Amino acid sequence: MHEDLLRFREDYPILASSVYLVNNSLGAVHRRTAERLQQFYGEWAAEGVVAWEHWVPEMQRIADLVGRIIGAPPGTTLIRQDVASIMGAVASCVDWSGPRNRVVYSDLEWPSSHYLWQEHRRLGADVVVVPSAGDGVHLDVERLVDAIDERTALVPISLVLFRSSTLVDVRPVVARAHEVGAWVLLDAYQAAGVVPVDVVRLDADFCVGGSVKYLCGGPGAAWVYVRPDLAETLRPTQVGWFGHERPFDFAFEPLRPAPGVLRFSGGTHNVPSAYAASAGYEGVLAAGVDRIRERSQALTQPLLEGALERGFVVRSPRDAAQRGGHVTIDPGRSREVHDELLRRRFVVDHRPGSGIRVGPHFFNTADEVAALLEETSVIRAGLGSGSG
Ligand SMILES: Cc1ncc(COP(=O)(O)O)c(C=O)c1O
Numbered sequence: 001m002h003e004d005l006l007r008f009r010e011d012y013p014i015l016a017s018s019v020y021l022v023n024n025s026l027g028a029v030h031r032r033t034a035e036r037l038q039q040f041y042g043e044w045a046a047e048g049v050v051a052w053e054h055w056v057p058e059m060q061r062i063a064d065l066v067g068r069i070i071g072a073p074p075g076t077t078l079i080r081q082d083v084a085s086i087m088g089a090v091a092s093c094v095d096w097s098g099p100r101n102r103v104v105y106s107d108l109e110w111p112s113s114h115y116l117w118q119e120h121r122r123l124g125a126d127v128v129v130v131p132s133a134g135d136g137v138h139l140d141v142e143r144l145v146d147a148i149d150e151r152t153a154l155v156p157i158s159l160v161l162f163r164s165s166t167l168v169d170v171r172p173v174v175a176r177a178h179e180v181g182a183w184v185l186l187d188a189y190q191a192a193g194v195v196p197v198d199v200v201r202l203d204a205d206f207c208v209g210g211s212v213k214y215l216c217g218g219p220g221a222a223w224v225y226v227r228p229d230l231a232e233t234l235r236p237t238q239v240g241w242f243g244h245e246r247p248f249d250f251a252f253e254p255l256r257p258a259p260g261v262l263r264f265s266g267g268t269h270n271v272p273s274a275y276a277a278s279a280g281y282e283g284v285l286a287a288g289v290d291r292i293r294e295r296s297q298a299l300t301q302p303l304l305e306g307a308l309e310r311g312f313v314v315r316s317p318r319d320a321a322q323r324g325g326h327v328t329i330d331p332g333r334s335r336e337v338h339d340e341l342l343r344r345r346f347v348v349d350h351r352p353g354s355g356i357r358v359g360p361h362f363f364n365t366a367d368e369v370a371a372l373l374e375e376t377s378v379i380r381a382g383l384g385s386g387s388g
Helices: 003-011 032-070 083-091 111-123 141-147 171-179 228-233 260-264 271-287 289-309 334-343 366-383
Strands: 077-080 102-106 126-130 152-158 183-187 206-209 222-226 327-330 349-351 355-358
Touching (some): 003 271, 003 289, 032 077, 032 206, 032 222, 077 260, 077 271, 083 111, 083 152, 083 206, 083 222, 083 260, 102 111, 102 141, 111 126, 126 141, 222 228, 222 260, 228 260, 289 327, 334 355
Parallel strands (some): 102 126, 102 152, 152 183, 183 206
Antiparallel strands (some): 077 222, 206 222, 349 355
16 A cells, blocks of 8 residues: 555665664654755855844744644744653643642653653642553553543643554543643654644644654654644743744843744754754655555554564554554563664664564555564574563
């Protein structure tokens, strides 16, 4: 299915030297990234400080490319360094000393999110961590919904879980949160670029993610969408001068927040990272996320079934419709198998307690996925019996 997408292979140089199946972790770099970085350098070299005059609007244009990928209207997304600092800025909109001081999330969230909320206990946050189904794969959505009440300020939730690739049905969570006046902070990092995301249809209050994974944009270009009506009224305390209405006035005065999502800016923009990331975004947009999704499912379903046939443990949902872009397989002695795969230029990653994550993208072939399985079997057999 969608073999025509393979015409894009030549845009991703690493495919010539590796079986590159780790797009769930670090997406393959697009060859135009080099041109974009060269352009950045050229502008800096030729114009010096004057380059800011187009770097600032260019940041917004690039943020809008992400917006197209996640269904956000133009002008409602912003690029910042990393998800952690964006989540911190969102958290800083909440009055943790007031009666609505609860944050509710599952124990399958990205650990850095957990660290952030745990630290907010010191500011008065009432942190409720809802246990998942116990298999490390499925989130207990009903239990999560039940834990959300009128004391809840925020519900951080991943659309695709980073370990198992489970695609979470967040709709009941959003509905319950909004029923009681809480905000939903959607983490779409593992979804963006491989699973269609529509922040407006999902009615997310905030949506965060980054560019390192299926967007193939590299580090330093995380992004946030803030619901437009909220963005006009919220007042983060974690602010920077780019969040001022007129940053280049350098006015020593109480902050006049920039309009909309721009008030969530921190300090100086990370321009080169955004330039680099834009090449990855354009690659994803050229292929189209709906088609990428179909292609991804056509590659991952045989992978999952092949893993089961070989007797490997699979720690991802069996049904492709309930999965994101990767499949987590545990052939036993996963760490050692992973290390040997890497030595043989089969690039995947490993998460302790879960197994080997295999994340093909639209430019991968069915043969590459089949070869990965075969190589995994050979390596595993060579290690002999025993787990670990
Ligand atoms: C779901 C999810 N959220 C957030 C992150 C990381 O965000 P950052 O390093 O930009 O803070 C990751 C992965 O690296 C992730 O998988």
